[in-house]
Amino acid sequence: VSACLLGERVRWDGGDKRDAFVVDVLGRRVRFVPVCPEVEIGMGVPRPPVRLVRGAGAPRMVDAASGKDWTEVMTLHVERRVKALARAGLDGFVLKSGSPSCGHADVRVHGARRPDSGLFAAALAKYLPDLPVEDEQRLRDPRVRATFLARLVAHQQQRGGDRARRRRT
Numbered sequence: 482v483s484a485c486l487l488g489e490r491v492r493w494d495g496g497d498k499r500d501a502f503v504v505d506v507l508g509r510r511v512r513f514v515p516v517c518p519e520v521e522i523g524m525g526v527p528r529p530p531v532r533l534v535r536g537a538g539a540p541r542m543v544d545a546a547s548g549k550d551w552t553e554v555m556t557l558h559v560e561r562r563v564k565a566l567a568r569a570g571l572d573g574f575v576l577k578s579g580s581p582s583c584g585h586a587d588v589r590v591h592g593a594r595r596p597d598s599g600l601f602a603a604a605l606a607k608y609l610p611d612l613p614v615e616d617e618q619r620l621r622d623p624r625v626r627a628t629f630l631a632r633l634v635a636h637q638q639q640r641g642g643d644r645a646r647r648r649r650t
């Protein structure tokens with residue numbers, strides 16, 4: 482889960498985005514692995530906000546005020562992080578909507594007509610394409626919640642089955 486949704490004060494402005502459904506409902510059923518890619522690469526709290534800017538191919542992550550480009554550092558980090566999360570055994574991920582790191586296909590890209598995913602969300606989709614992923618905004622819809630929970634359970638059962646088969650061979 483994006484760490485700010487758990488109430489961790491890791492956002493650029495020193496605040497959080499605690500989400501009651503994620504913490505109080507989902508939190509009773511799952512074990513969370515909190516991830517804040519921006520803090521993990523040493524951007525600090527508080528920090529200047531970054532945004533996505535149209536680039537050749539994929540969007541770039543740029544400090545809105547200074548123009549500092551974080552794309553390479555963040556891309557390297559999220560690839561390693563997602564691969565480590567895969568080895569740890571994830572069954573799903575809840576992302577923070579609209580974030581240039583965590584946003585799931587809804588992030589404004591300056592200079593482009595269409596929104597895109599943040600760099601961490603894009604790495605999740607690239608390296609774990611079958612992982613159930615939602616954001617806290619979409620999870621306000623009861624049908625999206627129900628589908629997401631069912632997919633989490635199915636993913637866990639599939640993973641358990643795969644583990645058992647590996648033990649037998």
Ligand code: SF4
Pocket residue numbers: 483484485486491492493516517518519520577580582583
């Ligand atoms: S949206 Fe992602 S990068 Fe931004 S504060 Fe939350 S966890 Fe950190």
